[in-house]
Amino acid sequence: QVQLEESGGGVVQPGRSLRLSCAASGFTFSRSAVHWVRQAPGKGLEWVGVISYDGSNKYYGGSVRGRFRISRDNSKNTLYLQMNSLRVEDTAIYYCARDWDSSSPTWAFDIWGQGTMVTVSS
Amino acid sequence: SSEVTQDPAVSVALGQTVTITCQGDSFRSYYASWYQQKPGQAPLLVIFGANNRPSGIPDRFSGSQSGNTASLIITGAQAEDEADYYCCSRDSSGNRGVFGGGTKLTVL
Numbered sequence: 616q617v618q619l620e621e622s623g624g625g626v627v628q629p630g631r632s633l634r635l636s637c638a639a640s641g642f643t644f645s646r647s648a649v650h651w652v653r654q655a656p657g658k659g660l661e662w663v664g665v666i667s668y669d670g671s672n673k674y675y676g677g678s679v680r681g682r683f684r685i686s687r688d689n690s691k692n693t694l695y696l697q698m699n700s701l702r703v704e705d706t707a708i709y710y711c712a713r714d715w716d717s718s719s720p721t722w723a724f725d726i727w728g729q730g731t732m733v734t735v736s737s
Numbered sequence: 738s739s740e741v742t743q744d745p746a747v748s749v750a751l752g753q754t755v756t757i758t759c760q761g762d763s764f765r766s767y768y769a770s771w772y773q774q775k776p777g778q779a780p781l782l783v784i785f786g787a788n789n790r791p792s793g794i795p796d797r798f799s800g801s802q803s804g805n806t807a808s809l810i811i812t813g814a815q816a817e818d819e820a821d822y823y824c825c826s827r828d829s830s831g832n833r834g835v836f837g838g839g840t841k842l843t844v845l
Contacts, residue, residue, distance in 0.1 A: 650834065660772070660780065660823050662834030674832040710779055715791075722827050722834045723770035723785035730779055
């Protein structure tokens with residue numbers, strides 16, 4: 616069964632750090648670009664960033680650039696999102712999502728995890 | 738500009754056809770992808786590329802694109818199609834994604 620499963624969410628104070636994980640199964644993770652997408656409570660979707668299949672290329676959305684870092688461990692079939700200097704406005708459900716094209720990112724996300732909630736609050 | 742705009746809400750009578758649109762300069766260069774999201778669920782890809790449906794998506798869903806506008810068409814809307822719909826594309830750099838603000842579809 617093709618799936619992604621996020622973990623690591625929770626409540627954190629502003630300015631602190633948190634690392635999310637996304638475990639992949641049922642497909643060849645090492646051949647897939649993977650994205651992070653978030654959704655603040657009651658709001659729309661926001662693209663956070665993407666990492667290429669081999670980790671050589673990473674791109675980030677403007678609101679997180681310089682604070683968040685995406686990495687992957689293909690030997691563990693796992694994607695990570697390191698979130699530093701967290702702000703109240705980073706409060707959201709964070710989803711990992713696979714890009715449908717294995718050769719290069721197309722920003723079409725065919726497999727999504729169930730999401731993990733991050734709450735930034737003092 | 739990397740902005741993508743969507744109508745906040747659209748309604749359709751049961752069995753009728755509805756078009757949900759996204760506008761933005763990005764669609765002159767890149768295809769849109771479309772997502773359906775129901776309350777408490779993760780988004781679901783319904784259309785990508787020129788007009789491709791993932792396995793399991795009913796053929797009443799289709800997509801088209803012209804100029805700066807991308808469209809999701811639902812032909813013969815069903816009650817279960819009531820959901821939020823989002824389009825996604827890339828910004829002018831080609832390396833960053835951008836979502837539309839979402840359209841809430843009501844099936845009457």
